[in-house]
Amino acid sequence: MTQAPTPRPQSAIDAAADAYVAKVAELDPLEATSIGVPGYDHLMTDLSPAGHEARADLDRATLAQLDGLTPADDVDRVTLAAMRERLGLALELHEAGEPLADLNVIASPLQNLRDVFDVMPTGTVEAWENIASRLNLLPGAVDGYIASLAEAARRGNVPAIRQVREGVTQARELAGGTSFFSEFVHGKDATSVLDDSAACSLVRKELEHGATAAREAYAKLADFLEGDLAGRAPEADAVGRERYSLFSRQFLGATVDLDETYAWGVEELARIVAEQTAVAREIAGPGATVADAVATLEGDPRYQLHGTDELRAWMQQTADQAIADLDGVHFDITGPVRTIECMIAPTQNGGIYYTPPSDDFSRPGRMWWSVPPGVTEFGTWREKTTVFHEGVPGHHLQCAEAVVARDTLNSWRRLMCWVSGHGEGWALYAEKLMDELGYLSDPGDRLGMLDAQRMRAARVVFDIGVHLGLEAPQEWGGGTWDAEKAWPFLRSNVNMAEEFVRFEYNRYLGWPGQAPAYKVGQRLWEQARDEARTAAGDAWDAKAFHARALSLGSVGLDVLRQALA
Numbered sequence: 251m252t253q254a255p256t257p258r259p260q261s262a263i264d265a266a267a268d269a270y271v272a273k274v275a276e277l278d279p280l281e282a283t284s285i286g287v288p289g290y291d292h293l294m295t296d297l298s299p300a301g302h303e304a305r306a307d308l309d310r311a312t313l314a315q316l317d318g319l320t321p322a323d324d325v326d327r328v329t330l331a332a333m334r335e336r337l338g339l340a341l342e343l344h345e346a347g348e349p350l351a352d353l354n355v356i357a358s359p360l361q362n363l364r365d366v367f368d369v370m371p372t373g374t375v376e377a378w379e380n381i382a383s384r385l386n387l388l389p390g391a392v393d394g395y396i397a398s399l400a401e402a403a404r405r406g407n408v409p410a411i412r413q414v415r416e417g418v419t420q421a422r423e424l425a426g427g428t429s430f431f432s433e434f435v436h437g438k439d440a441t442s443v444l445d446d447s448a449a450c451s452l453v454r455k456e457l458e459h460g461a462t463a464a465r466e467a468y469a470k471l472a473d474f475l476e477g478d479l480a481g482r483a484p485e486a487d488a489v490g491r492e493r494y495s496l497f498s499r500q501f502l503g504a505t506v507d508l509d510e511t512y513a514w515g516v517e518e519l520a521r522i523v524a525e526q527t528a529v530a531r532e533i534a535g536p537g538a539t540v541a542d543a544v545a546t547l548e549g550d551p552r553y554q555l556h557g558t559d560e561l562r563a564w565m566q567q568t569a570d571q572a573i574a575d576l577d578g579v580h581f582d583i584t585g586p587v588r589t590i591e592c593m594i595a596p597t598q599n600g601g602i603y604y605t606p607p608s609d610d611f612s613r614p615g616r617m618w619w620s621v622p623p624g625v626t627e628f629g630t631w632r633e634k635t636t637v638f639h640e641g642v643p644g645h646h647l648q649c650a651e652a653v654v655a656r657d658t659l660n661s662w663r664r665l666m667c668w669v670s671g672h673g674e675g676w677a678l679y680a681e682k683l684m685d686e687l688g689y690l691s692d693p694g695d696r697l698g699m700l701d702a703q704r705m706r707a708a709r710v711v712f713d714i715g716v717h718l719g720l721e722a723p724q725e726w727g728g729g730t731w732d733a734e735k736a737w738p739f740l741r742s743n744v745n746m747a748e749e750f751v752r753f754e755y756n757r758y759l760g761w762p763g764q765a766p767a768y769k770v771g772q773r774l775w776e777q778a779r780d781e782a783r784t785a786a787g788d789a790w791d792a793k794a795f796h797a798r799a800l801s802l803g804s805v806g807l808d809v810l811r812q813a814l815a
Contacts, residue, residue: 257657261322263329267662270312270333274666277305279384280366285665286608286653291370291380294387297359298394299350299401306344309337328813329663332805336667339500346496351402353409353475354760355416355753356601359395360471363388364424364431368596369605369613372439378453385431385460389467396474403482411483412733413760414475421472424465430596431461487716487733487759494717497763502671502770503806508714511770515710516723518769519743522707526700532693540697544745547631547694555628558594558621564630565592565617569641572689576643580687580793583642586611587650590641595620600750602633604640606649609665615646622749631694635702638684643796644677652803663803670764672804675771678706679779682772701745706772708743709758709765712736717762733759774807778814785815 260268275282279293295301313334321327343349352358370384371377402408409417423429434440435457444450489497491508499505530543538546547553555561569590577583586607595601595618607615617640638644652664681690681699690696715722715731722731726739737755744751758765778799783790795814802813 258323258325260660261326262319263316263321263326264660266312266315266319267329267333267660270308271661271666273308274305277301277308280362281666283366283370285606286610286613287665288608291377292383294384294391296394297391298397301394302344302349302398306341309341309344313337313341324813325658328802328805328809329660331809331812332667333662335503335806335809336669339496342496343500346493347402347405347407348493348496350398350405351407351409353399353417354413355420355756356761357764358417359391360417360420363391363395365597367430367434368618371613373443375443375450375453378440378444378457381435382453382456382460385435385464386456388460388464389470392467392471396471399474399479403479408479408483410487410760411480411485412487412756414480414483416756416760418472418476418480421468421475425469425472426465429465429468431464434596435461488719489717489762491718494714494762498766501669501763501767502774503669503810504671504774504808506770508718509720511710511766512714512718512720514773515707515714515766515769519704519707519711522700522704523743526697526704529693529697529700533697540701540745543697547697548629550694553629553631553694555630557626558619561619561621561628562592562594565619565637568634568637569617569646572638572642572684575689581643581647581796583647585654586614587647587654589614590646590650591616592641593618598623600625600747600753602636602640604645604649606645607653609653609661611653615650617641617646622747629698631692632698632701634695635681635684635690635699638689639677639681639702643683644680645673647680648673648676648800648804651800655801655803658801659803663805668804669806671767671771671774671807672810673771674768675773675775675807678703678768678772679775682776703769705744705754706765706769708740710769712740713758713762713766716759771807774811778807778811781811782814 271287275287275290278295279290280295282290296304316330316333319330321330353360366384367381370381372381408414424431435454440454440457444454495508498508526540530540531538533543534546535542555564569592573583573588573590577588589611591614593616595603597620600622601618601620603618603620605616605618607613617637640646652659655664681702684690685696685699690699712731714720716733716736719730719732722728722735722739727735729735736759740755741748741751744754754765779795782795799810799814802810805813
């Protein structure tokens with residue numbers, strides 16, 4: 251019998267990192283729920299300026315504590331470098347006042363206050379008591395959020411009017427009588443747990459009160475955005491080089507030459523378009539365009555799914571098969587990491603996303619598909635690469651492997667540290683890896699992978715070009731990039747319904763630096779692999795490289811390359 255490896259002793263740096271996670275959970279209960287730390291689901295985060303300052307104070311104190319500690323081993327050295335980079339950058343953003351002005355169409359407090367309920371436990375009466383408590387605390391969080399937006403505006407930092415208007419629309423939807431909150435507290439998850447007992451009747455009453463309070467809070471937020479903030483919001487979407495450089499570092503955990511990266515993005519987009527055109531001609535014949543190939547695939551019943559039940563079943567089957575095939579050959583996938591749940595999301599905005607498991611895996615890793623209203627037909631050719639991106643060897647393998655590594659990594663490394671360029675870059679790297687391994691050899695599936703890669707390359711050009719006001723290629727109008735030029739550019743390079751493309755367009759304009767982190771992150775991952783392969787020579791072992799890289803957890807990409815060197 252093989253003896254289990256001896257757990258790594260906790261170091262002083264581990265203890266500091268674990269203490270930081272525990273304190274963040276107290277100060278930010280929404281984050282505690284998101285990463286699966288129990289005991290805070292009934293509480294709410296303080297989104298006021300005072301709340302932001304308290305979290306910044308914790309970052310300052312933790313960095314000061316780390317400065318007095320000496321690494322005991324390589325794990326400590328990575329932890330120290332990663333925490334200094336992440337917490338130090340968080341303080342830079344805080345000093346610049348950026349968290350106070352946080353409003354966009356996809357990932358700001360406006361969405362987070364609602365989205366947290368998707369990952370809260372619902373299987374017990376106590377779980378619904380926690381939900382009721384948090385719903386009833388939501389108005390206070392909205393008041394704090396409004397106070398922060400007002401303080402940011404006083405300092406001259408107001409989100410662009412496009413983001414404010416979209417925020418009003420989203421807030422009004424959540425304030426409606428048939429919004430998510432009403433459906434949630436009366437849904438089957440609640441009715442299956444809460445019986446007719448007196449105790450459950452009290453819980454249902456609190457849930458009803460909380461849902462009403464949440465809707466009223468979102469109505470108040472919409473009024474503030476429309477009546478107070480809109481009048482002070484700038485028309486220009488671009489944030490400029492200085493702010494963009496800060497955001498780029500936030501999402502990459504690396505400092506890159508933005509002008510060189512933009513030029514690379516233009517070249518990479520052209521390369522992908524040429525490759526995609528060649529595959530399109532395999533599918534639809536000589537001289538065919540990508541649009542011709544898409545029409546051919548959309549009419550081929552082999553690639554079609556009908557209804558969300560078929561979609562969910564196909565997602566689950568594809569994800570499970572990838573785990574079975576890759577385990578023991580290209581990766582070692584063991585224990586709870588072998589389980590992923592594929593879900594149809596309760597939202598309807600068209601996104602596909604992953605939520606990691608809780609610390610104890612009582613909540614497994616989940617792949618979510620948010621299906622827009624009225625959409626009932628789905629093409630597997632377009633989305634097979636997405637299942638690999640969100641599942642295995644993408645986000646699920648990456649995140650679940652970090653969570654399970656409790657014998658090596660502290661809780662900050664396992665649960666809390668998330669860098670978009672590392673995580674999304676790995677997921678794109680995983681898509682390309684599955685192509686290299688032959689899992690996307692079908693021309694339809696390969697066109698879908700290239701379609702996704704094309705969108706990610708277009709994001710690099712769009713995002714950096716618009717926010718820095720760089721020169722647009724002549725084929726897209728020349729002159730300085732702006733939002734007006736960017737719309738036809740995006741429509742031409744994102745092969746999806748206009749409603750989805752419009753959402754993506756608004757997202758890039760309001761969340762600068764995040765979207766390029768996918769493709770730029772993939773580039774940095776591939777550079778790290780190439781450096782390791784060159785150093786190893788004939789001893790190169792791809793499986794060992796992947797195991798080593800994933801064992802680090804999510805860290806900034808500069809820290810990753812240093813750790814793998």
